[in-house]
Amino acid sequence: MSRPAAAVHRVIKAYDVRGLVGDEIDESFVAEVGAAFARLMRDEGARQVAIGYDMRDSSPSLAAAFASGVTGQGLDVVRIGLASTDQLYFASGLLDCPGAMFTASHNPAAYNGIKLCRAGAKPVGADTGLAAISDDIIAGIPAYDGTNGTITDQDVLTEYGEFLRSLVNTSDLRPLRVAVDAGNGMAGHTAPAVLEAIESITLLPLYFELDGSFPNHEANPLDPANLADLQAFVRENNADIGLAFDGDADRCFVIDERGLPVSPSTVTSLVAARELHREIGATVIHNLITSRAVPELVVERGGTPVRSRVGHSYIKALMADTGAIFGGEHSAHYYFRDFWGADSGMLAALYVLAELGEQQRPLSELTADYQRYEASGEINFTVADAESCVEAVLRSFGSRIQSIDHLDGVTVDLGEGSWFNLRSSNTEPLLRLNVEGRCVEDVDNVVEHVAGEIQRQAELVGQPEAVT
Structure with missing residues (x-):
């Protein structure tokens, strides 16, 4: 069957597949993604695909549907079961085969998605496969006239932990109290397998129960509000360090012994x-x-x-x-x-x-020793016309601008150590601002200036509030 292009492009994004379960992503659609991915990988010489999934309620059934799409195109499937995204990458490297990880990372519980890679964890993005997969699904995937592939199970968690520890010498460390906030995500599965084997580490777990409804806080450490529990936990337990992971545990944020974030x-x-x-x-x-x-x-x-x-x-x-x-x-x-x-x-x-x-x-x-500048962190704006907002911001700085480059959005050098980047999100309808300067006052001044211009531009087009 074919599918409307708009519906496919809404879910298959620049980096991955992601959307609301039921409304945008269901087992039928995911099976087609699996078939299209298998066709692409089969043409490149692959013979099997590793599949892992996170703790979301919808992940096991979606992973099973994807597997049926893959095997229906003649490729075998190796199921590694519950996994972090980097554990799936490990399996892709270990088995030298493409991989699919079912997760929506830090997104709320209603979402799910797929991160895809080639053998050796090589990326599959818009220009390296996702567009071809979209086209295949929109056109309708041809039936495969060969023999269906098989499905086997392989637990790689222990090997994953051993491999990571082989890359970093942790044999002569002083005793460390390490607080870890898994956010009810996959670090609750992987952190013990990696860290408990290190004799000098005392692991202090927070929210290690796997729960895709995220009952304690969203598994998105990029939002400072989601670090608050770990910050308090570090201070209360006299931890030497705190580690916060997102839902699929591929990102790690660090908290120091005072409970303050390390950028x-x-x-x-x-x-x-x-x-x-x-x-x-x-x-x-x-x-x-x-x-x-x-x-x-x-x-x-x-x-x-x-x-x-x-x-x-x-x-x-x-x-x-x-x-x-x-x-x-x-x-x-x-x-x-x-x-x-x-x-x-x-x-x-x-x-x-x-x-x-x-x-x-x-x-x-x-x-x-490594901190030289102050930064705003990422500030997001919801705007009706991102391009006009960026143009208005650039005009407003006038002769203060020393240079501009367009590698990703606009990066503007204001001189004396201050610069900012303003770019549209690849995954969400947002305009993102990052500012850096020599001191907090310099950063705050640039943030206030840019935010004011974006708000004025929003009001011109009848949008009452631009800031998220």
């Missing part, structure tokens, strides 16, 4: 420094809205920084093209050459734990 840019700098100590001269990828402290530190440590657009498919492609040893994003995605160029929040956590445990200073003092 993902700081974590990127810290991990980059460790990787460059291991391989002087290596390339490190950073997206264009990480702190400028990141490329500065990479150069100082003898490495080569390479700037990327925001989004995992772009960074993974650059990791492969440049042979980069490491890559980091402001959203707390961290990519490792030793992990097939894919992202793993748990592996990034091990690097931070190793750095902390190899010396005696508290985390707040350790991370201060």
Whole structure:
């Protein structure tokens, strides 16, 4: 059967497949995605597909429907069961086969989706397969005239934990009390398998019960409100560090011993420094809205920084093209050459734990070495006309603008250490603002200026409120 293009494009996005269960995604649609993916992978020589899923109520049945679509096109399926996204990437690398992970990451319980990869965890994005899958579904997928594939089960959780620990030396660390907020997501499944085998670590679990209704808070650590419980938990339990994971546990946010967040840019700098100590001269990828402290530190440590657009498919492609040893994003995605160029929040956590445990200073003092600027964090605006808003903001700064580039939205250098990036979201109807400056006052002034211009533009088109 064929499907309306608008309905398909609403769900198959730039990086993944994602939508409301029942209204936008159901078992019938997912089976077609599985068949289209299998056709694409079969043409590239694949013989099997690994499938994992998160703790959402809809995930097992959707994964089963996808598997039926894959086997109906002649490819075998290896089910790894409950998994984090980076555990699925591990399976893709271990088994050298394409993979599909059923998750909607940090989205609310009503959503679900699929993250797809080629063998060796290589990305499948809009330009590398998702558009072809969309076209196949819109046109109607031809029946396969060969033999159906088979389905087998393989638990890779223990091997996943062993592999991550093999990449980071944690044998000589001082005792550490490590608080982990799984947000009722998949870190409740993976954190014990990775961390409990490290003798020096005392694991302090928070919300480890797998529950796709997210009864305690949304599994989205990018929202500061969702870090509040972990911040209090760290202070109450005298933890040395706190780790917060999103729903599919591929992103990791860090809290210091005072209960204060450590920016993902700081974590990127810290991990980059460790990787460059291991391989002087290596390339490190950073997206264009990480702190400028990141490329500065990479150069100082003898490495080569390479700037990327925001989004995992772009960074993974650059990791492969440049042979980069490491890559980091402001959203707390961290990519490792030793992990097939894919992202793993748990592996990034091990690097931070190793750095902390190899010396005696508290985390707040350790991370201060990598913090050079102040940042706004990501601020989102819902607007009717993103393009006109961006043009109005640029006009409003006039001669203050030192330079503009258009790698991803607009990145505007205002001089004296201040800059901002304004870009449309690839996954949501939002305009996103990130600002950095030498001090908090400089950052606040730019944020106020940009927000004011966006609000004025919104009012011109009859939109009463632009800020989300």
